[in-house]
Amino acid sequence: MAILVDRNTRLCTSGITGREGTFHTLRNRDYGTQVVAGVTPGKGGQDVDGIPVFNTFHEAVAEQGANTAMIFVPPRFAADSILEAEDAGIELVIAITEGIPAHDELRVYNILRKNGRARLIGPNCPGILSPGKANVGIIPAAFFREGNVGVVSRSGTLTYQIGNELAQSGFGNSSIVGIGGDPVPGSDFIDVIALFERDPETELIVMCGEIGGDAEERAAEYIAAHVSKPVVAYIAGFTAPPGKTMGHAGAIVSGSKGTAAAKAQALEARGVKVGRTPTQVAELAMATLGAAST
Numbered sequence: 001m002a003i004l005v006d007r008n009t010r011l012c013t014s015g016i017t018g019r020e021g022t023f024h025t026l027r028n029r030d031y032g033t034q035v036v037a038g039v040t041p042g043k044g045g046q047d048v049d050g051i052p053v054f055n056t057f058h059e060a061v062a063e064q065g066a067n068t069a070m071i072f073v074p075p076r077f078a079a080d081s082i083l084e085a086e087d088a089g090i091e092l093v094i095a096i097t098e099g100i101p102a103h104d105e106l107r108v109y110n111i112l113r114k115n116g117r118a119r120l121i122g123p124n125c126p127g128i129l130s131p132g133k134a135n136v137g138i139i140p141a142a143f144f145r146e147g148n149v150g151v152v153s154r155s156g157t158l159t160y161q162i163g164n165e166l167a168q169s170g171f172g173n174s175s176i177v178g179i180g181g182d183p184v185p186g187s188d189f190i191d192v193i194a195l196f197e198r199d200p201e202t203e204l205i206v207m208c209g210e211i212g213g214d215a216e217e218r219a220a221e222y223i224a225a226h227v228s229k230p231v232v233a234y235i236a237g238f239t240a241p242p243g244k245t246m247g248h249a250g251a252i253v254s255g256s257k258g259t260a261a262a263k264a265q266a267l268e269a270r271g272v273k274v275g276r277t278p279t280q281v282a283e284l285a286m287a288t289l290g291a292a293s294t
Contacts, residue, residue, distance in 0.1 A: 147172020
């Protein structure tokens, strides 16, 4: 099994006729993802390498049975595209677009949570990969292999490194979920960790966080209370200069709160092993899985 995307995913890309939308949609299809449609207002009736293009998500859902949306439109249009997908009955929306205004992100977050019909991953995220099943987004799938380690991360490139080191050591992933690093993510660590906890294929969870905010501290509390599977974590930013804004828009540190050290302390106090480098995280994951199998 996997979480969120798999062989039943029927993908529709908003912004499919743009350069980035076309490139990554075709890469997702080449991986084996069922790409059934694209949406670009005013270009309905066209196609992108055989993928039909519609003017609206409602048409894509009605005619092609799309159940997953990938958002590749410019920031000023992204919020409305996400909400249109949800209104059309799309169950999972993955927003790759970065630079969406925070007030637009907050508006989308509140509407989706109130309606309770769709899950949003992102924005400003690399997407989701379930190795051997489906890839939705910009994750370089060649780095990963199928397995039993679930990864959830605020960082894209660090996710790739940890997953690649696991693969090189003979371990693989059930799913890799990039939640993005913006101030108002559609889904947070707790949302995704809860899915991994219920997934029978996932035997270990890797959480990749970074400085700023309190998402990792809140996740630590949730893990202690609700998660039975082993969790290994990494926090990017141990060497970040004090008082300097680093990384994603959500990487804002206030005093001693939100630092890598504070997050690591909160996690370790609740039984989560925290690596100080991506390589150490992979080693901890492998050691934990090895111990569990003996």
